[in-house]
Amino acid sequence: MHELSVAQALVEQVEDLASQHGATGVYLIRVRIGPLAGIEPELLAVAFPLAAAGTRAEQARLDLVMAPVRVRCQTCSAEGEAQPNNLVCGACGDWRTRIVSGDEMILETVELDIPEPIVS
Amino acid sequence: MCDTCGCNVTPGNAKFAYQPVVPGSTAVSVLQGLLKKNDDQAAHNRAHFDRRGILAINLMSAPGSGKTALLEATIAALKGQFKIAVIEGDLETENDAERIRAQGVAAHQIVTGSACHLDAHMIHDALHHMDLADLDLLFIENVGNLVCPASFDLGQHLNIVLLSVTEGDDKPAKYPVMFRGADAVLLTKTDLLAVLDDFDPDKAERHIRNLANPAPILRLSARKGEGMMAWLVWLQGQLIEQRKRVEAGATQRPASQPEGARLHTETA
Ligand SMILES: Nc1nc2c(ncn2[C@@H]2O[C@H](COP(=O)(O)OP(=O)(O)O)[C@@H](O)[C@H]2O)c(=O)[nH]1
Ligand SMILES: [Mg+2]
Ligand SMILES: [Zn+2]
Ligand SMILES: [Zn+2]
Ligand SMILES: [Zn+2]
Ligand SMILES: [Zn+2]
Numbered sequence: 001m002h003e004l005s006v007a008q009a010l011v012e013q014v015e016d017l018a019s020q021h022g023a024t025g026v027y028l029i030r031v032r033i034g035p036l037a038g039i040e041p042e043l044l045a046v047a048f049p050l051a052a053a054g055t056r057a058e059q060a061r062l063d064l065v066m067a068p069v070r071v072r073c074q075t076c077s078a079e080g081e082a083q084p085n086n087l088v089c090g091a092c093g094d095w096r097t098r099i100v101s102g103d104e105m106i107l108e109t110v111e112l113d114i115p116e117p118i119v120s
Numbered sequence: 121m122c123d124t125c126g127c128n129v130t131p132g133n134a135k136f137a138y139q140p141v142v143p144g145s146t147a148v149s150v151l152q153g154l155l156k157k158n159d160d161q162a163a164h165n166r167a168h169f170d171r172r173g174i175l176a177i178n179l180m181s182a183p184g185s186g187k188t189a190l191l192e193a194t195i196a197a198l199k200g201q202f203k204i205a206v207i208e209g210d211l212e213t214e215n216d217a218e219r220i221r222a223q224g225v226a227a228h229q230i231v232t233g234s235a236c237h238l239d240a241h242m243i244h245d246a247l248h249h250m251d252l253a254d255l256d257l258l259f260i261e262n263v264g265n266l267v268c269p270a271s272f273d274l275g276q277h278l279n280i281v282l283l284s285v286t287e288g289d290d291k292p293a294k295y296p297v298m299f300r301g302a303d304a305v306l307l308t309k310t311d312l313l314a315v316l317d318d319f320d321p322d323k324a325e326r327h328i329r330n331l332a333n334p335a336p337i338l339r340l341s342a343r344k345g346e347g348m349m350a351w352l353v354w355l356q357g358q359l360i361e362q363r364k365r366v367e368a369g370a371t372q373r374p375a376s377q378p379e380g381a382r383l384h385t386e387t388a
Contacts, residue, residue: 002236009154110148113145
């Protein structure tokens with residue numbers, strides 16, 4: 001299950017962000033995943049608490065946003081939805097397309113608990 | 121926007137920015153690939169290869185599709201001409217490395233234990249145990265698995281995915297992430313096609329094209345030698361390309377769209 005490696009990498013990245021911003025905790029982690037990223041969202045959700053245990057991300061809610069698969073045709077320039085195992089252009093039927101959405105695995109946003117600086 | 125944390129909101133991705141839901145919390149827009157550390161290490165490995173003019177190739181397939189047999193036959197054909205080394209990834213054993221050493225080239229075995237894929241850090245560690253001087257070709261045989269290895273860049277220049285004719289010809293449709301990322305697909309064990317009537321190589325090719333992958337698809341038998349010549353010619357062509365890139369100070373990442381991750385994190 002490589003989702004555990006991915007969850008560990010995610011927690012490490014969030015910990016770095018928390019340190020850079022002087023945060024004491026993390027409320028929310030929002031990740032955007034496409035079906036062609038090679039990650040099973042359910043497995044990532046299972047692996048996350050294991051990776052986050054004992055870190056500032058321990059209490060964080062993991063919000064997984066699914067990206068749709070979309071392609072742009074290099075032949076007719078049409079853009080449209082596609083299936084993960086069928087990226088053929090829906091307009092002209094050519095297979096020479098580019099993915100515009102659906103293969104990403106991105107940490108989009110974190111919500112941090114940053115204590116108010118004490119002003120005296 | 122602060123430079124150190126990777127915040128980079130552009131007009132294109134500003135739509136992802138949003139209001140914090142927890143009162144008193146601070147939302148930080150990040151937009152970074154989840155495997156950034158692995159990818160940074162992979163880029164570092166690639167720089168090692170490029171500095172020495174090495175072409176690095178990652179072989180991936182299901183267990184038993186013929187990766188080690190292909191390496192044995194490839195080494196036997198090319199070792200007089202090129203200096204070759206192999207990194208072997210396996211869950212448990214040293215067997216594959218021993219098969220390679222029997223061909224007279226250096227092999228380093230990474231026993232991954234429970235890890236079902238190689239990652240860029242494992243490869244960097246392995247490089248410390250290897251003599252890279254004058255090396256032309258470095259093959260990395262990944263753990264037999266059509267899922268996990270697809271997500272981890274190792275620093276290779278090319279991904280080769282093997283599909284043996286004893287498997288289903290619809291495997292590319294079942295494992296689109298893996299087959300979409302192939303720079304070349306090898307349909308292996310073609311000597312068995314005569315006795316297996318349910319594998320249609322043309323159908324396998326169509327499934328690969330349906331993934332918008334223009335990669336060459338070669339049919340070969342490492343055991344009987346048929347089709348090996350075309351593979352060896354392709355390989356030597358890739359070595360020439362790599363030497364041109366190195367001379368021009370350029371490099372190449374393996375397949376999938378070269379603009380991949382950047383497209384989703386930076387574009388307008
Ligand atoms: N008939 C036939 N068998 C092959 C061929 N290549 C490999 N094999 C057999 O397939 C099995 C697995 O091969 P191996 O190279 O170890 O696969 P790997 O797990 O992908 O490294 C072995 O029993 C090989 O002898 C081939 O071209 N033809
Ligand atoms: Mg093997
Ligand atoms: Zn796995
Ligand atoms: Zn089209
Ligand atoms: Zn910031
Ligand atoms: Zn190094």
